Structures are given as structure tokens and as C-alpha cells.
Amino acid sequence: MHFSIPITEKVVDSLGSRYVLRRAFGGSVPLFPPKFYLAMTKPMVAERRLQLEHYLQNVGVHPHISNSEVFGRFLKKLQLETFRIPSEKAVLNIFLPDGRTITIDVETSNTAERVLEVLSYKLEIPRQLMGYFSLFIVQDSINGNFSVLKRIVDFELPYVTLWNMKAERCRIGIRKWYMNPSLDKMLMNCTAAVNLIYIQALQEIERNWSQPTQAQMQKLELEKGSNKIKFLELMQGVKHYGYLQLSPCTCDYPEPNCTATVYMGNGEVSCRVTLLSNKVEEVCFNVNRMRCWQVTFLIPNLEEQGHRQEQKLELKFEYSDLDSWRWITIYTDQAFLLSSCLQKSFSEELMLPAKGDLEMQIEVPLEDKMKKPSKQQRKTSENLQVTTRITSENQILGKGKYEVFAQIREEDL
Numbered sequence: 001m002h003f004s005i006p007i008t009e010k011v012v013d014s015l016g017s018r019y020v021l022r023r024a025f026g027g028s029v030p031l032f033p034p035k036f037y038l039a040m041t042k043p044m045v046a047e048r049r050l051q052l053e054h055y056l057q058n059v060g061v062h063p064h065i066s067n068s069e070v071f072g073r074f075l076k077k078l079q080l081e082t083f084r085i086p087s088e089k090a091v092l093n094i095f096l097p098d099g100r101t102i103t104i105d106v107e108t109s110n111t112a113e114r115v116l117e118v119l120s121y122k123l124e125i126p127r128q129l130m131g132y133f134s135l136f137i138v139q140d141s142i143n144g145n146f147s148v149l150k151r152i153v154d155f156e157l158p159y160v161t162l163w164n165m166k167a168e169r170c171r172i173g174i175r176k177w178y179m180n181p182s183l184d185k186m187l188m189n190c191t192a193a194v195n196l197i198y199i200q201a202l203q204e205i206e207r208n209w210s211q212p213t214q215a216q217m218q219k220l221e222l223e224k225g226s227n228k229i230k231f232l233e234l235m236q237g238v239k240h241y242g243y244l245q246l247s248p249c250t251c252d253y254p255e256p257n258c259t260a261t262v263y264m265g266n267g268e269v270s271c272r273v274t275l276l277s278n279k280v281e282e283v284c285f286n287v288n289r290m291r292c293w294q295v296t297f298l299i300p301n302l303e304e305q306g307h308r309q310e311q312k313l314e315l316k317f318e319y320s321d322l323d324s325w326r327w328i329t330i331y332t333d334q335a336f337l338l339s340s341c342l343q344k345s346f347s348e349e350l351m352l353p354a355k356g357d358l359e360m361q362i363e364v365p366l367e368d369k370m371k372k373p374s375k376q377q378r379k380t381s382e383n384l385q386v387t388t389r390i391t392s393e394n395q396i397l398g399k400g401k402y403e404v405f406a407q408i409r410e411e412d413l
Helices: 017-028 042-061 069-082 112-123 127-132 158-164 181-187 191-206 214-223 228-235 335-350 367-371 393-397
Strands: 089-095 101-107 133-140 146-152 170-176 249-251 258-265 268-274 280-286 290-300 313-321 324-331 376-380
Touching (some): 089 112, 089 158, 101 112, 112 127, 112 133, 127 133, 127 181, 146 170, 146 335, 170 191, 181 191, 191 228, 258 335, 290 335
Parallel strands (some): 089 170
Antiparallel strands (some): 133 170, 249 258, 249 324, 268 280, 290 313, 290 376, 313 324
């Protein structure tokens, strides 16, 4: 997520946001960039604005801060003001995996967490099972291809996110949100939840995301419709069941510029790779052998802006290959979605909760790249290595209620 501080914003933050954050969260808050006390030139103003944007990005890296109520209020206000959308009543259509639509009444300022609560109530899914599902931006293209473009994280405003999508034929859909298919068993006592993951399983087979053998398909046909729980139990043995499939992309393994179909799930990144010789190979990367990963946003220089580029994003991860480490790069516009899936998979492996708000930790410019013109300027995220702290917000904030990030002060710029 980008944080952009407008040039024309001139207001006073009477509460001192950075001091409130440090009072609430202690030494875990990143250092606030020092101010210029004398008059600033235009380059100094631009530098100051960039420092403040980076500060907000770094604050968002910490789950116990980014998941807090005070930071959530700031993010809600930020989205509404950035796109100049008033807080008012609205209607959202949420699509189920089988194409049916659930219409709910919301406000434009409702977060994804709140929208999911309303939707779960309509679907009769208990509150304690909400965490197994999430909202996504999905796309049905004219040629029939289906893609999951991004996950709408809890702090996002679904109405604003959908309104801001530039791609055509986008809509909001609900899908299960866990990478380990065996977690289906946690939902077996809820008829509504079983119905939801059942129709998603049917969609996966229909779109060839899951690939049952002929023998498996015969058994599935016998249980289809009549015994949904048995059907889902049989799906556990189906190749790529519960995996998220990305749109066709390219990667640099086992050789550069390979066309790839990427599946993410069950603790691995599975790639069906077409080599330059047209030979097809399948390679799998276990998340337990990954040390770190990063998302990079590629920006063309002035000479290349007139040429359309196929991909603008890349995700690379450091992988243990036998007795050495090497970087594997996947070039895909769904890099942030893949990054969220990796973090979710790690969290499930460690049995730790994951809020999935890591999309905020992105696109931190490299200063040396900005100083030297190159064929492609890169804005790179920091390694997505996160430790989770479970802390009572009431203990953190005490009895007082603070309005963090009410506005940025004039002298801060």
C-alpha cells in the first residue's frame, strides 16, 4: 500500500501523532524522521515528504501496530480522503464461487472486516469461523479466464478498493483464506461453511485449478451433491486442491524467461514451467526452505514510458538449493497476492495468527537507484520477516483514547 502525503495539506496535528504512538507501543515504533526547522527548498520538501511516507510504511510493518484500532482509524480516513469519497450508505454485491450474488447494505467507510461480518451473518456462518474466509478482488475476463487479483485486507474499504480498480470486469468475491487444505476439517460442523468451500471446490475442478485423476473423478461424481463432506474429504487427495492459481507469468528458474503457471498452497509454491525448448517441467519450492522474500515494483524510465510492459511487479525469494542459497524470481502482477499467501502459509506452519496486512510493506525506493539513471528504476520492499506479538490493546492504550495520525502538521513537511 502506498502512503502519499499531498503538497497542499496544511493543517495542525494538536495531539502529536508520533508521541502518541510511542506512548502506546513503546520502543517498537520506528524513529520519526527529524524535522527541518528552517525554511525548506523544494528538494528538501520532497525529501521530507518521502521520509514521512517511508515512516508510515515502516510503522505498518509491525502487526501489533497495524492491527490496532488507532492505526485502523487512520487508514480508514486515509483511503476516504485520498480518493475523495464521502462516508455514506452504499450497496455491495459479493459474488460466491458459483456465480451467485449476495447483496448487502454497507457504508463506504466500512472496512473489509466489517463487511465480512455482515456477509457472514447473511450466510449464517458463525463469527468464530470468519477468520477462515476473506474478501478478494476477482476478475472474469471476456475470454472466460478467471483470476484472483488481490486479497482485500482487513483495514481496506472494499467499496473504495473496487471503485479504484483499473482492470475491467472486477468484482468482490468471498473465498476461503487458508493455504493448508487439511484445515477444511475445522469447518465440517458448520453447514453454511461446508456449502461455501464445497462450491469453491467445484469451481477449482471446473477451471482446472485442481486436477483429479480419472479414478478420483469417478469417486467425486458419486458423492457430488449428495454428500458434500465426503466429497471434500476425497478432494484432500486431489492434486493442487485448495491451491491458489496465478495468471500465466514468467520466472527465471530453471532458466531465464520461462513461461510459468504458479500454484500456491499446502506449504509450497508449485510451478509448471515451459522451457524455451517447449519442454514442460514441474518444480516445487517448499516454504520451509525459504529464508526471505521481497516484492519489487518496476518503473520504466522516460525512454521506455511509451512502450507497454507485460509485467510491472516481481517477487523473488531466497531458497535453499541443496548446499547453497539462490534467488528465484517470479514476474507477475499478482506478486502482492503471492506474498500474502506466503506469509499465510508460514503462519499456518508456525501455528501463529496472521492478519495478512503485509501488503503495506512494499515499494521502498533504493536511494542509490534513484541517484543513478538506469534502464529500470526499482522500488523494492524490505524482506518480509515478521514476528507476531499478541498484546491486549487495552493494556497498550490504557484508558485514554488517542487520535493517531489525525493530520500531518505543516511544519512536519
